[in-house]
Amino acid sequence: xxxAIIFWAFTAISVTAALGVVFNRSIIYSALLLILVFLSxxxxxxxxxxxxxxxxxxxxxxxxxxxIVLFGIMFTGDRAMLDEPLTSVRKLVSLVLxxxxxxxxxxxxxxxxxxxxxxxxxxxxLMQSGSTKMLGELLxxxxxxxxxxxxxxxxxxxxxxxxxxxxxxxxAGEMSSQQLSYSIDSGEPTKEANSALHAAASRGEVxxxxxxxx
Amino acid sequence: MVPAWLTQLLQALHLSIGxxxxxxxxxxxxxxGIAILGQAAVIFMVLMERKVLAWLTQRKGPNxxxxxxxxxxxxxxxxxxxxxxxxxxxxxxxxxxxxxAIFFLPVFVLYALIPFTDKLLAIPLPTGALFVFALSSxxxxxxxxxxWASNNKYSLLGGMRSAAQAISYEIPLVLSVxxxxxxxxxxxxxxxxxxxxxxFWKWFGIWLTPVSFLIFLISSIAEVNRIPFDLxxxxxxxxxxxxxxxxxxxxxxxxxxxxxxxxxxxxxxxIFFFGGYYSPIGGTLCHTFGWDRAFESAVxxxxxxxxxxxxxxxxxxxxxxxxxIFIAMWLRGTLPRLKPDQLMGFSWKFLIPLxxxxxxxxxxxxxxxxxxxxxxxxxxxxxxxxxxxxFCWTMSRFFTxxxxxxxxx
Numbered sequence: 001x002x003x004a005i006i007f008w009a010f011t012a013i014s015v016t017a018a019l020g021v022v023f024n025r026s027i028i029y030s031a032l033l034l035i036l037v038f039l040s041x042x043x044x045x046x047x048x049x050x051x052x053x054x055x056x057x058x059x060x061x062x063x064x065x066x067x068i069v070l071f072g073i074m075f076t077g078d079r080a081m082l083d084e085p086l087t088s089v090r091k092l093v094s095l096v097l098x099x100x101x102x103x104x105x106x107x108x109x110x111x112x113x114x115x116x117x118x119x120x121x122x123x124x125x126l127m128q129s130g131s132t133k134m135l136g137e138l139l140x141x142x143x144x145x146x147x148x149x150x151x152x153x154x155x156x157x158x159x160x161x162x163x164x165x166x167x168x169x170x171x172a173g174e175m176s177s178q179q180l181s182y183s184i185d186s187g188e189p190t191k192e193a194n195s196a197l198h199a200a201a202s203r204g205e206v207x208x209x210x211x212x213x214x
Numbered sequence: 215m216v217p218a219w220l221t222q223l224l225q226a227l228h229l230s231i232g233x234x235x236x237x238x239x240x241x242x243x244x245x246x247g248i249a250i251l252g253q254a255a256v257i258f259m260v261l262m263e264r265k266v267l268a269w270l271t272q273r274k275g276p277n278x279x280x281x282x283x284x285x286x287x288x289x290x291x292x293x294x295x296x297x298x299x300x301x302x303x304x305x306x307x308x309x310x311x312x313x314x315a316i317f318f319l320p321v322f323v324l325y326a327l328i329p330f331t332d333k334l335l336a337i338p339l340p341t342g343a344l345f346v347f348a349l350s351s352x353x354x355x356x357x358x359x360x361x362w363a364s365n366n367k368y369s370l371l372g373g374m375r376s377a378a379q380a381i382s383y384e385i386p387l388v389l390s391v392x393x394x395x396x397x398x399x400x401x402x403x404x405x406x407x408x409x410x411x412x413x414f415w416k417w418f419g420i421w422l423t424p425v426s427f428l429i430f431l432i433s434s435i436a437e438v439n440r441i442p443f444d445l446x447x448x449x450x451x452x453x454x455x456x457x458x459x460x461x462x463x464x465x466x467x468x469x470x471x472x473x474x475x476x477x478x479x480x481x482x483x484x485i486f487f488f489g490g491y492y493s494p495i496g497g498t499l500c501h502t503f504g505w506d507r508a509f510e511s512a513v514x515x516x517x518x519x520x521x522x523x524x525x526x527x528x529x530x531x532x533x534x535x536x537x538x539i540f541i542a543m544w545l546r547g548t549l550p551r552l553k554p555d556q557l558m559g560f561s562w563k564f565l566i567p568l569x570x571x572x573x574x575x576x577x578x579x580x581x582x583x584x585x586x587x588x589x590x591x592x593x594x595x596x597x598x599x600x601x602x603x604x605f606c607w608t609m610s611r612f613f614t615x616x617x618x619x620x621x622x623x
Binding site for chain 1: 339340341344345347351355358359361362370373377378380384400402
């Protein structure tokens with residue numbers, strides 16, 4: 001009974017907050033409500049004895065990711081989004097994407113997974129010592145390939161981000177892309193690039209402090 | 215449920231409690247006890263900070279209100295309560311009001327996860343060691359919002375810096391605790407402590423993972439925004455950072471939560487690396503030397519010995535915690551503030567690689583102990599030489615490049 005009440009409370013909060021994320025005019029409130037959505041979903045995880053998942057959700061999604069989003073919003077400004085008119089192309093693309101995602105979601109939920117109710121001993125262990133140990137054992141034995149693949153995916157994303165960030169470096173001073181080439185093995189500017197940098201610095205176009213920092 | 219010894223003690227004092235009250239009473243004792251301990255610790259810390267800083271800079275510190283200025287913090291608290299609550303027109307009223315609460319709340323939930331004695335722990339969680347970091351990261355959202363809602367560029371900069379800093383230092387913080395979790399094989403804080411219930415030359419937290427301890431100490435000071443990592447509220451550049459626009463009780467909430475966070479982080483340092491509430495020779499002194507039983511039979515009150523043990527545990531826990539709080543204050547009186555780029559570079563280029571190498575070595579050590587195969591020892595030595603060697607080499611190259619750049623310009 002209590003469990004049902006708590007479950008429905010969390011569900012109500014998460015659905016209301018999710019609607020708020022979509023319909024709120026101020027993007028910063030949307031980001032905040034997103035935190036609330038993630039936290040209430042973490043609460044539902046706890047109700048299902050998935051304590052590790054709930055904490056990971058809190059650290060990664062509710063805080064880590066949303067802080068990055070807030071960071072972006074605060075630097076670019078709240079008003080930029082409001083003033084920009086929604087073009088018909090944008091509307092069309094987002095409609096198609098939203099429909100596709102929604103259908104995918106419905107299909108996923110309907111997919112007949114071979115889910116069996118957990119045995120009583122498993123539930124006992126979960127209640128007493130949490131799910132962390134079981135998760136760890138499974139991740140490093142049965143599901144080690146998907147786990148490693150996911151980490152490779154993250155690595156690819158990180159390398160992509162670094163490459164994108166490096167590009168802004170080329171805008172400094174009057175350096176051609178050839179001068180700014182990096183030796184791949186050490187990840188440092190080549191001799192030409194270094195001398196070009198110092199030349200630019202002596203002309204007062206670049207601050208060496210900033211260059212060495214990045 | 216009230217522990218059996220407490221029921222015994224209450225009965226001996228002719229204060230019998232019914233079974234219904236017994237169910238509720240322990241919860242009340244736990245939560246009020248922890249709330250009072252937390253508040254009292256903060257009030258004492260504010261005075262301690264001012265006295266220690268005064269001592270370090272050869273001043274007298276507060277000495278007017280009460281004997282040795284003991285009532286100064288209370289007077290300040292009353293003053294803050296009566297101050298006007300100012301809000302300017304450009305501020306986002308709702309966010310400006312709830313930001314201090316978002317900052318304050320997780321820190322006080324954190325107290326419920328910290329064991330003050332083996333009984334005085336409000337929420338025993340199997341994943342407590344991870345959950346404390348989840349909580350402390352939520353409070354960053356409060357700082358960021360306070361910075362944004364203030365409609366003040368200094369506040370905004372403070373909030374941004376705080377977000378960047380919290381994300382960067384969270385990683386080495388959690389990685390350093392991972393080493394301790396590897397040794398104990400549990401994330402339950404109470405079990406981590408039980409594993410360290412030994413004389414001080416065997417507190418494995420500090421002896422087996424000294425590098426983790428240093429990383430944890432540094433990142434925990436960064437996590438609670440104190441000098442030398444207090445860039446979010448650097449008063450020489452940002453007026454007062456994210457709390458510039460705050461007055462009255464809202465400011466007091468920020469102030470309170472900062473000290474509460476420092477207390478919680480110091481308590482966690484003690485729990486993970488210094489045996490928590492256990493005495494330096496393991497267990498409690500009064501139980502080891504039989505004082506509790508002697509006293510109990512002398513006044514003929516069964517259960518009093520247990521109560522004595524509980525009080526001794528609280529004393530040891532607080533004593534060790536205050537040593538680390540003192541170290542944080544000492545650092546504040548000694549070190550200058552870092553620049554933002556130095557702060558980021560220190561975390562990403564120094565602490566995180568170091569903690570990764572540390573984790574790797576601790577895992578090998580653990581495996582060596584478990585299997586007793588010498589191959590892990592060789593691997594360990596290999597990592598020690600090449601990992602640490604490579605690390606030092608990279609660091610030295612990095613710093614010489616920086617110095618060269620500085621001299622050339």
